[in-house]
Amino acid sequence: MACGGDTVKPDFHFHLQIAYSTGNRYFADIMSHLGTNTIPRTRVNAIQDSAVQMQYLRLVSDEHRMIFEAILRRDPEGRAPLCAPI
Numbered sequence: 819m820a821c822g823g824d825t826v827k828p829d830f831h832f833h834l835q836i837a838y839s840t841g842n843r844y845f846a847d848i849m850s851h852l853g854t855n856t857i858p859r860t861r862v863n864a865i866q867d868s869a870v871q872m873q874y875l876r877l878v879s880d881e882h883r884m885i886f887e888a889i890l891r892r893d894p895e896g897r898a899p900l901c902a903p904i
Contacts, residue, residue, distance in 0.1 A: 832886075
């Protein structure tokens with residue numbers, strides 16, 4: 819994120835790996851079919867204000883870090899940030 823590179827593909831793969839880990843192949847299949855269109859980050863360029871863009875990207879990055887850490891801890895309550903946008 820700080821380097822200014824493309825963050826959509828890694829974001830999608832993060833979510834896709836979580837989908838695979840559910841053991842529900844249909845969930846992973848539909849995500850694979852829809853592709854990066856399922857990732858809100860793909861629309862971040864629509865935000866004109868670069869400060870607001872960076873604030874959004876930091877928020878998403880923080881949420882992903884919390885989810886990843888919860889997975890490592892095997893903490894089922896750590897899924898809350900993942901469910902919030904749904």
